[in-house]
Every structure is written in C-alpha cells, then in structure tokens.
Amino acid sequence: MTSNQKAMSLLSCAVRVFLHLLLSYAVFFFARVAYFLENKDVFTDVFSHNSPWRLLEGSLMFDTSAVMYTNALVVLLIVLLPRKWDKAVSIVYTLITGLALTMNLGDAVYFQYTGKRTTMSVFNEFANESNLLQILGAETLRHWYLFLLAFLVFYAVWRLSRRIMGIGKHSLLPRWAEISSRALTLLVFVPFCIAGMRGGWTTAVRPITVSNANQYVRRPAEAVLILNTPFSMIRTVGKNVFHDPRYFSDEELATIYSPVHEPVKGEMRRKNVVVLIVESFGREYIGAYNDHLDGGKYKGYAPFMDSLYKESLSFDYTFANGRQSIDGMPSILSGIPRFIEPFFLTPASMNDVSGIAGELGKKGYYSAFFHGAENGSMGFEAFAKATGYKDYYGRTEFGRDPRFGGEREYDGTWAIWDEPFLQFYAMKMTEFCEPFVTSVFTASSHHPYVVPEKYKEVYKDEDENPIHKCIRYTDMALRKFFETARKQPWYKNTIFVFTSDHTNIADHPEYRTDLGLFGAPLLFFDPSGEMPRGRMHCIAQQTDILPTILGWLRYPEPYIAWGVDLLNTPAEETWAVNHTGSGLYQFVKGDYLLQFDGNSLHAVYNFRKDTLLRRNLLKGDGTLALPATEREKIMADERQLKAVIQTYMQRMVNDKLIIK
Structure with a gap:
C-alpha cells in the first residue's frame, strides 16, 4: 500500500463527510435558484439594491444551519457504521436531502399565496382539509417542470452519494487507525455542527431565527431568498x-x-350587520381604488364593486393585517391582527375570545357564519363558534337546501361556487329574526383559478394573471347577491361591510412592495343612507371593522380590539399594523411606514411619496434623514407600535382578550 493510498484511507471518513456536506450545499443552492426563478416577478429589483456578497453571506449562514441539522444523522452513520452499511447510509442521505429539496421547491409555489417561507404552522392550517391530495396533484401537473427537476436532482444525489461512499472502500489500515480516523472526524465535526446550527461561534451569538434574514436584504419580502424552508420549519417546531x-x-x-374600547353614549342602533369576506380580492383589482394606475386608464376587474364603492364609505389607504385566510378571520371579526403566527394556530386560540358576533349577541342579535367549503375547513367553523356565532352554514347545509343545486354546484376543489352560495346566503338571512349579524367567506377567487363551466366563454384568461377571470366571476356573483338582497325586507335596515381576507397575485409594482402586499379593500355600505358615505382621507385596516361598526351602533359595553373607530378618530390618528413573514412588524401612520424587528427600527419610508419603497430614510448609523419635527413623529410612532405589540403579547399570554 503506497503512502498516498494510506493517507487516503486514513482520511476517507473525513472526505466522505466533507463531500456529502458539500453536495448538500449544492442542492440548497440549486433550490434557491429555482425559488428565485419561480417567483422572479416579486424579486425584480433584488440585485439592484442589495449587495450580492451580502445575499451570498446570508444564504450561506442559513444553508449552513439547515445542512447541519439535516446531515447530523448522516455524519453519525458514516462515522459509526461499518463499511458494509454504506449503501444504507447513501439511501438515508438521499432521502433526507431529497426531502429538503422537495420542501424548498414546493414552497417556491406556496410562496405565491403566503409571501413567506413555510413554518410548522402549516400542519395545523390544513389539518382539517380532505382535498389535499387533489390539490397537490393539481399543483404537480401545473408545475411539472419543478417535479422533473426534483426527480433529476434526486437521482443525481443518489448516484453521487454512492460514489462518495466508495472512497477508501478497501482500506488496509489497522483497526486502531481506522477508529482513530473516525473519532477525529467526529471531534472536528461536532463543534462545526453546533456553530453552524446556531449561526456563529461565540457564546454571545443567539441561535439565528427566521427574523435574522432581514439584516441581509433591504426589503423584508426578499428575506425568503436568504432563508430556506427546512430551516424555517425546524426553527418553529414547538x-x-x-x-x-x-x-x-x-x-x-x-x-x-x-x-380597550369604552362604551358609546346614546341609544343603541339595532341595525343588522352583514360582513362579506371575499377570497383574495386585493385592492389592486378594483378600479375605483386605482384611478392613478396606467396613466389613468386602469379599469380593474370588478365593475360592480366600482359601483358599490361610489355608494359606500371608503378610505384612502386600506390594509389587511395578514397574508393568509386564517389571518383574515380574527382581524376582521375580532379586531385581532396576525403577529408572528396565525392566531388560531397558536395555544392562545384556547383563550376566551369574542368578536362582532359575541358582542352583539349580548344585545339579542342572532348570528350565523357562512362558508361554502366542507364543514370544518380551515378551522373557520371552530373559530366562528369560539367568537360567538350561534350557527354555521357550510357545504353540508347548502346541500340540504332543495332550492339550490347541491353538490352539482361544488367546484371540485374547495367549495360551492360563489354565485349559488351567495344566493343561498341572501335567502337564508330572510329566515332569520332581526336584528342579526352574519358573515360570509367566499371561495371562488382562489387557486386553481377556474370558473364554472357555463362561464368559461364569458370569463376567459385575458392576460398572464389567471386570477383576473375569477375576480370578474366573483364580482358578478356579488352583483347578483345585492340584486337579491335588495328585494328582502331586512335590506334597508342593514350595514354591509366588504373586505378581502388577503391579497393575491399582483401586476403593478406598488402592490408588490412590502406594504402593497397587504393592500386589501374596505368598504362600509348602508342602503338607508344613515351612515356617512364618500371617501375619508385616512388609513384603515381590517381590525378597524369591529370598533367602527360597534361605534356606529353605539354599543354600550367595553370590548377589546386592536383598531380604531374610523368615524370618530381624527385622520392623523388612524394607523395600520401587520407582520411580515420574515419577522418584521410594519406600522403605517401619517406619511410613514415603519419596519421594526422587535428590538429596533429596520427601515422608515415615506410611503405616500415613495410608493415603491426605494428610499430608506433610516441611515446606516441609525439616524433619520428628516427634519427634527418629523423625527419626533416617528419616535412617537415607534413608541405606539411597541405599545401595540406589548398589549397584544400580554393579553395573549395572560388570557385577557375579553373584558371580564
């Protein structure tokens, strides 16, 4: 045996470990490139305003953490098992690496609907869905190229791992030398593994979390390129x-x-309340909100909503408090924004909680929630009941009503089509005793972006955005809903609230910014004309719905909501808050958007003038490029944001979401 052969035999264990880790890095790099290309429209400016070296540095840090987590078992197997187990070790490595690749590539598609890397909450989010295999199958067909790439990379990993495991296969070293080689490899790997998982060497370094990705990019939305999905899921376990x-x-x-909102003086108005939560109906799709786009030629995709806008109370800037359907429910109905994770996927969901149904129920209101999906879907039924809704009407109840088409009206994926379900909704309310409060959550303007067969020639794909035809269909369904509602005896005594759960695929740059991604509509419509109409020049958010409605009705009891009564709050005191998927709080007030990482400001923008958020007013040394009076305003806004966060956390932890 030559000296070179002896050296290779002695180092074979370390070489096999090193090459497997290197191969894992390559797979993560490949997955990140695929993630970028799949969502390149969102990241059009990422290389123009970010340092490529900083992007690489951040990516390597998070990939190192994920690589160490996913390869720790493989390294132990290489070090501890005899060479006759090499094939089994290669199988374990290939399966683990293939799973990491699949998670990253699958998340490249799911990002389009969440705007963030997937965390462990996804398992609770879809725990009650019976159509997941159907949805996954449809996505596989639609994104077949990602499936093909995953298969090719999976096969390449398997072949390369087998070759790597063959290094030093026929070692003639004494047993003590082989054991020493393996022990030395393990001793060197362990500290590197721990440091890699933590994100640094020194004891002063806190283990990195999802929010650390923000320090490597200018925009929070771009932090997903620094992260990887295995890391995001591992870091959120338990x-x-x-x-x-x-x-x-x-x-x-x-x-x-x-x-805490205090009682309103005066005799209570006992009007019905109808809350329309329309799936994915972003503000961008409504022309009335966007007469400045495309040189004033933009018409949008919702002509009925344009007409309703003219008859309603509207606001200059309107925002959702989250990016997912399960974020919209608590924000709209209970005045609870989404911070960190969806509220009813956390242990705090077991707290006592109220909302518009629970509060009005104290004053004799009947309440019902409507959603055309399978009963129990998305946890909506459980949340509705927890917040005080007396009855729930879903796909099951729709199917029992002989006036409608039953299962023939099922879209085959999610729920009953919007047109028949909204008609069902309108007719059922006529059976209720007044006053009542009801809510409906529509479903048709949703992936997989299809319309009923009879409308396929009416609502066709007119551009590259597949949701536009669905928006037109749902807008038509809403028009027919109001046509039916106008004929009902309860109509004139009802306040209608219109909003969406979240936004969806955007075409215009201003709706792809960190703030634009939350641009949801918000309208209050009172057919009697008693509630004010017209456009208020202020900021509004979903969590304002509860205090605005209860304030208008002169609700006589105190309650909890993280929002304001828009009709009784000066415009300069209105605000909006949300939480990005990368760990930043966003606070909008006056002219400014503040981005806050939980400890300090990350960025400040004048969102009214700088609509694309290209000029961060917060300089590298932490000072603001603004006059003293404006700096004082921002310092006060930061204090208010901190107070909003602290009151939220305290009440979640201590179960104080209602006035007892």
Missing part, C-alpha cells in the same frame, strides 16, 4: 410564539396605548 417584550412598565404602557 415554539411559544408569544412573550411579553416588556418595552414599558404597566403604568407607562397605559398612557401610550390600550386596545
């Missing part, structure tokens, strides 16, 4: 998402902000 940040003492906190 995490308690809520904790009190203790920014202020309780006494100081009470002077800055409180989510």
Whole structure:
C-alpha cells in the first residue's frame, strides 16, 4: 500500500463527510435558484439594491444551519457504521436531502399565496382539509417542470452519494487507525455542527431565527431568498410564539396605548350587520381604488364593486393585517391582527375570545357564519363558534337546501361556487329574526383559478394573471347577491361591510412592495343612507371593522380590539399594523411606514411619496434623514407600535382578550 493510498484511507471518513456536506450545499443552492426563478416577478429589483456578497453571506449562514441539522444523522452513520452499511447510509442521505429539496421547491409555489417561507404552522392550517391530495396533484401537473427537476436532482444525489461512499472502500489500515480516523472526524465535526446550527461561534451569538434574514436584504419580502424552508420549519417546531417584550412598565404602557374600547353614549342602533369576506380580492383589482394606475386608464376587474364603492364609505389607504385566510378571520371579526403566527394556530386560540358576533349577541342579535367549503375547513367553523356565532352554514347545509343545486354546484376543489352560495346566503338571512349579524367567506377567487363551466366563454384568461377571470366571476356573483338582497325586507335596515381576507397575485409594482402586499379593500355600505358615505382621507385596516361598526351602533359595553373607530378618530390618528413573514412588524401612520424587528427600527419610508419603497430614510448609523419635527413623529410612532405589540403579547399570554 503506497503512502498516498494510506493517507487516503486514513482520511476517507473525513472526505466522505466533507463531500456529502458539500453536495448538500449544492442542492440548497440549486433550490434557491429555482425559488428565485419561480417567483422572479416579486424579486425584480433584488440585485439592484442589495449587495450580492451580502445575499451570498446570508444564504450561506442559513444553508449552513439547515445542512447541519439535516446531515447530523448522516455524519453519525458514516462515522459509526461499518463499511458494509454504506449503501444504507447513501439511501438515508438521499432521502433526507431529497426531502429538503422537495420542501424548498414546493414552497417556491406556496410562496405565491403566503409571501413567506413555510413554518410548522402549516400542519395545523390544513389539518382539517380532505382535498389535499387533489390539490397537490393539481399543483404537480401545473408545475411539472419543478417535479422533473426534483426527480433529476434526486437521482443525481443518489448516484453521487454512492460514489462518495466508495472512497477508501478497501482500506488496509489497522483497526486502531481506522477508529482513530473516525473519532477525529467526529471531534472536528461536532463543534462545526453546533456553530453552524446556531449561526456563529461565540457564546454571545443567539441561535439565528427566521427574523435574522432581514439584516441581509433591504426589503423584508426578499428575506425568503436568504432563508430556506427546512430551516424555517425546524426553527418553529414547538415554539411559544408569544412573550411579553416588556418595552414599558404597566403604568407607562397605559398612557401610550390600550386596545380597550369604552362604551358609546346614546341609544343603541339595532341595525343588522352583514360582513362579506371575499377570497383574495386585493385592492389592486378594483378600479375605483386605482384611478392613478396606467396613466389613468386602469379599469380593474370588478365593475360592480366600482359601483358599490361610489355608494359606500371608503378610505384612502386600506390594509389587511395578514397574508393568509386564517389571518383574515380574527382581524376582521375580532379586531385581532396576525403577529408572528396565525392566531388560531397558536395555544392562545384556547383563550376566551369574542368578536362582532359575541358582542352583539349580548344585545339579542342572532348570528350565523357562512362558508361554502366542507364543514370544518380551515378551522373557520371552530373559530366562528369560539367568537360567538350561534350557527354555521357550510357545504353540508347548502346541500340540504332543495332550492339550490347541491353538490352539482361544488367546484371540485374547495367549495360551492360563489354565485349559488351567495344566493343561498341572501335567502337564508330572510329566515332569520332581526336584528342579526352574519358573515360570509367566499371561495371562488382562489387557486386553481377556474370558473364554472357555463362561464368559461364569458370569463376567459385575458392576460398572464389567471386570477383576473375569477375576480370578474366573483364580482358578478356579488352583483347578483345585492340584486337579491335588495328585494328582502331586512335590506334597508342593514350595514354591509366588504373586505378581502388577503391579497393575491399582483401586476403593478406598488402592490408588490412590502406594504402593497397587504393592500386589501374596505368598504362600509348602508342602503338607508344613515351612515356617512364618500371617501375619508385616512388609513384603515381590517381590525378597524369591529370598533367602527360597534361605534356606529353605539354599543354600550367595553370590548377589546386592536383598531380604531374610523368615524370618530381624527385622520392623523388612524394607523395600520401587520407582520411580515420574515419577522418584521410594519406600522403605517401619517406619511410613514415603519419596519421594526422587535428590538429596533429596520427601515422608515415615506410611503405616500415613495410608493415603491426605494428610499430608506433610516441611515446606516441609525439616524433619520428628516427634519427634527418629523423625527419626533416617528419616535412617537415607534413608541405606539411597541405599545401595540406589548398589549397584544400580554393579553395573549395572560388570557385577557375579553373584558371580564
């Protein structure tokens, strides 16, 4: 045996470990490129305003953490098992690496609907769905090229792993030398593994989390390119998402902000309330909100909503508090924004919680929630009941009504088509005793972006955005709903609220920014004309719905909501808050958007003038490029945001979401 052969035999264990880790890095790099290409429209400016070296540095740090987590078992097997187990080790490595690749590529598609890397909450989110295999099958066919790439990479990994495991196969070293080689490999790998998982070497380094990705990019939406899905899921296993940040003492906190809304004086108005939550109906799709787009020629895709807009109370800037359907429900119906994770996927969902149905139920209102999907879908039924809705009407109840087409009206994937279900909704309300509060959550303007067979020639794909035809269909369904509602005895005594659960695929750059991704419509329509109409020049958010409605009705009891009564709050005191998928809070007030990482400001933009959020007013040294009076406003806004966060966390942790 030559000296070179002896050296190779001695180092064979370390070489096999090193080459397997290197191969894993290559797979993660490949997955990141595929992720970028699949969503390139969202990341059009990523290389123009970010340092490529910083992007690479951040990507390597998070990939290192994921590679160490996913390869720790493989390294132990290489070090501890005899060579006769090499094939089994290659199988384990290929399966683990293939799973990591599949998670990343699958998330490249799912990102289009969430705007973030997937975390462990996804298992709770879809726990009650019976059509997941059908949806996954449809996505595989639609994105067949990703499936093919995954298969080719999977096969290449298997072949390369087999070749790597063959290095030093016929070692003639003494047993003590082989054992020493393996022990040395393990001793060197362990500290590297721990440091890699944590994101650094020193004891002062906190283990990196999802939010750390923001330090490598200018826009929070771009942080998903720094992250990888295995890391995001591993880091959120069993995490308690809520904790009190203790920014202020309780006494100081009470002077800055409180989510407690006090009773309104005067005799209560006993009007019906109808809340229309329309799936994925982003503000961009409604022409009336966007007469400045395309040189004033933009018409949108919702002519009926344009007409309703003219008859309603509307606002200059309107935002969702989350990016998913399960975020919309608590925000719209209970005044609870989504911070960190969807509220009813966390342990805090077991807290006592109220909402528009629960509060009005105290005053004799009947309440019902409508959703055309399978009963129990998305956890909507459970949340509706928890917040005070007395009855729930879903696909089952629709199928029992002989006036409608039953299962013939099922879209084959999610729910009953919007047109028949909204007619069912309108007719059922005529059977209810007044006053009542009801809500409906539509479903047709949703992936897989299809319309009923009889409308396929009416609503065709007119551009590259597949949701536009669905928006036109749902807009038509809403028009027919109001045509039916106008004929009902309860109509004139009803306040209608229109919003969407979240946004969807955007065409215009301003709706692809960190703030634009939350651009949802919000309208209040009172057929009697008693509630004010017209456009208010202020900021509005979904969590304002509860206090605005209860304020208008002169609700006589205190309640909790993280929003304001838009009809009784000065425009300069209105605000909106949300939480990005990469760990940043966004706070909109006055002229400015603040991005806050939980400890300090990350960015400040004048969102009214800088609509594409290209000029961060926060300089590298932490100072603001603004006059003193404007700096004082932003400091006050930061204090208010901290107070909003602290009150939210305290009430979640201590089960204080209702006034007892």
